[in-house]
Amino acid sequence: MDHSATTPVDPQVVDAMLPYFSEKFGNSSSLHSFGQEAAEALSMARQKVADSIGAQADEIIFTSGGTESDNLGIRGILHECTGQKAHIITSVIEHPAVLNTCIYLESIGHEVTYVPVDDEGIIDLAELEGSIKENTSLISVMHANNEIGTIQPIRGISKLAKDKGIYFHTDAVQSIGKIPVDVNDLGVDLLSVSSHKIHGPKGAGALYVREGTELNALMFGGGQERNLRPGTENIPGIIGLGEAMYLAAQRLDTDSKYMAGLRDSLIEKVFASIDDVRLNGHAVKRLPNNVNLSFRSVEGESMLMMLDLKGIAVSTGSACSSRSLKASRVLTSIGLSPDYIHGSLRISLGRENTMEEIDYMAACLQETISRLREMSAL
Numbered sequence: 312m313d314h315s316a317t318t319p320v321d322p323q324v325v326d327a328m329l330p331y332f333s334e335k336f337g338n339s340s341s342l343h344s345f346g347q348e349a350a351e352a353l354s355m356a357r358q359k360v361a362d363s364i365g366a367q368a369d370e371i372i373f374t375s376g377g378t379e380s381d382n383l384g385i386r387g388i389l390h391e392c393t394g395q396k397a398h399i400i401t402s403v404i405e406h407p408a409v410l411n412t413c414i415y416l417e418s419i420g421h422e423v424t425y426v427p428v429d430d431e432g433i434i435d436l437a438e439l440e441g442s443i444k445e446n447t448s449l450i451s452v453m454h455a456n457n458e459i460g461t462i463q464p465i466r467g468i469s470k471l472a473k474d475k476g477i478y479f480h481t482d483a484v485q486s487i488g489k490i491p492v493d494v495n496d497l498g499v500d501l502l503s504v505s506s507h508k509i510h511g512p513k514g515a516g517a518l519y520v521r522e523g524t525e526l527n528a529l530m531f532g533g534g535q536e537r538n539l540r541p542g543t544e545n546i547p548g549i550i551g552l553g554e555a556m557y558l559a560a561q562r563l564d565t566d567s568k569y570m571a572g573l574r575d576s577l578i579e580k581v582f583a584s585i586d587d588v589r590l591n592g593h594a595v596k597r598l599p600n601n602v603n604l605s606f607r608s609v610e611g612e613s614m615l616m617m618l619d620l621k622g623i624a625v626s627t628g629s630a631c632s633s634r635s636l637k638a639s640r641v642l643t644s645i646g647l648s649p650d651y652i653h654g655s656l657r658i659s660l661g662r663e664n665t666m667e668e669i670d671y672m673a674a675c676l677q678e679t680i681s682r683l684r685e686m687s688a689l
């Protein structure tokens with residue numbers, strides 16, 4: 312139940328990848344038939360990724376994952392402004408791949424506005440509009456949040472950006488395979504994708520770059536990926552990404568309804584059996600697989616360990632911040648009080664979870680929390 316951290320690779324994805332480790336091992340830049348076989352596979356994977364998000368094949372740049380896509384999308388636009396002080400707008404609840412990129416850009420002289428979110432984790436559109444300046448070059452706001460699953464008003468933001476001629480990037484790492492993601496419907500110029508969150512392999516991802524967007528490379532080399540991401544392509548990983556994106560699009564309706572059913576059942580069972588609990592994020596504008604709960608007077612880490620002993624994997628806050636034991640920035644941003652923040656769990660469901668597992672989880676949670684509360688000095 313920690314699918315927002317990563318997912319198992321789908322057997323169909325593994326089957327698609329396997330030949331590209333051994334008999335079809337060519338380098339797609341080679342002119343002989345081994346190379347051309349790899350080049351053809353690369354172009355088929357590109358088409359699959361493009362089709363799954365309503366893009367054209369030549370608008371897809373393969374990367375090593377969500378982090379690199381976010382870096383390329385944001386820094387690639389800002390490089391244009393070398394020598395000038397550019398302004399970027401983002402939100403306070405972005406993933407570190409975006410936030411730390413923005414902090415770096417501030418350190419080299421650019422200016423960043425971090426727009427707040429309300430107590431349900433939704434960005435304030437009026438505040439975003441009010442923060443647009445003459446020199447705003449880019450807006451980057453995530454499609455769905457990795458901790459509390461809130462879905463942002465991307466169409467509203469893209470309209471604002473378009474009216475002012477500002478590029479708009481969104482991180483769709485958590486939304487793909489859970490809610491519809493179509494680059495034209497969303498109206499974005501740049502969109503980040505990661506394979507391992509959607510039952511594909513780790514170390515593969517893509518950046519959608521709308522035709523006409525002036526993007527600069529962050530690395531220099533042999534000219535692959537239209538010079539925007541040079542280096543010999545990770546063909547097995549890219550094939551896996553293509554297959555995972557294809558499957559995510561094919562299964563979207565079925566999987567999202569199924570996961571929402573599991574999610575709603577878990578929430579209902581938790582609220583029926585445990586006191587002093589709150590659901591973080593938005594009641595409706597949330598990912599179908601996300602349940603973020605805060606239990607008063609319990610430590611998240613203790614819950615995590617006790618659930619782990621029962622064979623259940625969850626996360627406290629986000630997987631990235633959970634090692635640091637710092638209070639979650641996202642939960643702080645929605646105004647949650649410290650006694651609730653410390654007792655927070657992110658439960659992120661997947662298509663292979665079952666209703667029996669939901670029942671087991673609800674029972675384990677009730678037992679774990681009552682034991683911890685009995686022991687707690689709080």
Ligand SMILES: Cc1ncc(COP(=O)(O)O)c(C=O)c1O
Nearest residue numbers: 376377378406408457484485505
């Ligand atoms: C919203 C979001 N963006 C970016 C990333 C980073 O993706 P990757 O692990 O592929 O680098 C993650 C991973 O947790 C994420 O949840």
